[in-house]
Amino acid sequence: MSEYKRFKTKQISVGGVKIGGDAPISVQSMLFTKTQDIQGCLEQLMQLKFAGADIVRLACLDIKDARALRQIKEQSPLPLIVDIHFNHNLALYCAEFIDGIRINPGNIGGKENIKAVVDACKQRKIPIRIGVNHGSLEKQFEIKHGRSVEALIQSALYNIKLLEDLDYTEIKISIKTSDVQSTIEAYTKLRNLCEYPFHLGVTEAGTKFHSTIKSSIALGNLLLNGIGDTLRVSMTGELCEEIKVAKAILQDSGVQKSGVNIISCPTCGRIQSDLLSAIKIVEEKTKDIKAPLNISVMGCAVNALGEAKGADVAIAFGKNEGLVIKRGEIVAKCKYDKLVDRFLEEVKIEAALWENK
Structure with a gap:
């Protein structure tokens, strides 16, 4: 680049x-x-x-x-x-x-x-x-x-x-x-x-x-x-x-980083979760964060793990459960109903670390 x-x-x-x-x-x-x-x-x-x-x-x-x-x-x-x-x-x-x-x-x-x-x-x-x-x-x-x-x-x-x-x-x-x-x-x-x-x-x-x-x-x-x-x-x-x-x-454009950059996949037949609802929650809960974080919310394993390597915090959805990943490392495996909340906890931790630099 x-x-x-x-x-x-x-x-x-x-x-x-x-x-x-x-x-x-x-x-x-x-x-x-x-x-x-x-x-x-x-x-x-x-x-x-x-x-x-x-x-x-x-x-x-x-x-x-x-x-x-x-x-x-x-x-x-x-x-x-x-x-x-x-x-x-x-x-x-x-x-x-x-x-x-x-x-x-x-x-x-x-x-x-x-x-x-x-x-x-x-x-x-x-x-x-x-x-x-x-x-x-x-x-x-x-x-x-x-x-x-x-x-x-x-x-x-x-x-x-x-x-x-x-x-x-x-x-x-x-x-x-x-x-x-x-x-x-x-x-x-x-x-x-x-x-x-x-x-x-x-x-x-x-x-x-x-x-x-x-x-x-x-x-x-x-x-x-x-x-x-x-x-x-x-x-x-x-x-x-x-x-x-x-x-x-x-x-x-990459010209001036401020706030979260949300990476999410286009919906397709491989998805086994309610990705749209998850994205709406993530957007609402992160809209006031000023830290320039890359966060990834992906609906299946095909691209999720690859995208997670470049993200500060990521979700990789599977069937009824998924992974929370930080900079390529798995930090949690949760059932679907707990996954987004766990993901948001990690996002807030990363945002706080950035603000305290």
Whole structure:
């Protein structure tokens, strides 16, 4: 297996979360509750915290949103980024308390407005995310290049230069489309043209099923090629599922180990146990484990012993009984009704050992 190498990028901080450099790849989401609904936003923030999110973004459409956001920030369990378009005064207000600002400098209203926002961000070293999106390209780039990858790249470079000319480099970049191939191409081509950390995502990716597929292909491809410092899996109306899928992409790509990796066999006629029920129990009981363990739950002896050699803890089901195996060594032989509980005991022991290292 080849060694994973990530592009070295400038490191910035969003609240207490570092992005870029050698920092872990962070996972983000965005609230869909209206920002003026302070209690609703706080409830969603707690859900995201328990799901494992690192950073959360909120929309800010007007001054009422901005004032509500100040109150939300005072109670938020996670760093917050404000999403602002067209009205630079909202960015100036939020810069007093927020952890990061997402703007498109091209639609914020001229160089004087951009300079005002940058000056406000400089006071607290607040990072700015330049968000380039297929659906909101500046006219000059769309006229010259059409709705192409080149248009996206030129927009990103233009907006980066706007901030660099104002001597501001606390920047991260997103360059999103709703198409998998163009998303991969845009991020890949831009990666060699700047040093700033990248926020990965497929925008407007759709419902849970379609978003999972699109994001897994695009983000997985980029991550395996060393591209990406923070990411969001965008889903229609699925808040915590965004985090679950994002973490699975990091885990299953092998880029960033966190939590258990469950190896289980496809069901077939050789199985002599209720493998599906066993897997559901194992998934539920191990979902909060942070240790990067490989655990194997196999339904028959054909592949079970071979898989167990590469697993930290494994089950090999047989007829009415099975084996619990740790790193290739049998540690228990149990009747079916005791097997999963015995297996989970060993998983918890391994997780505790990892946490106490």
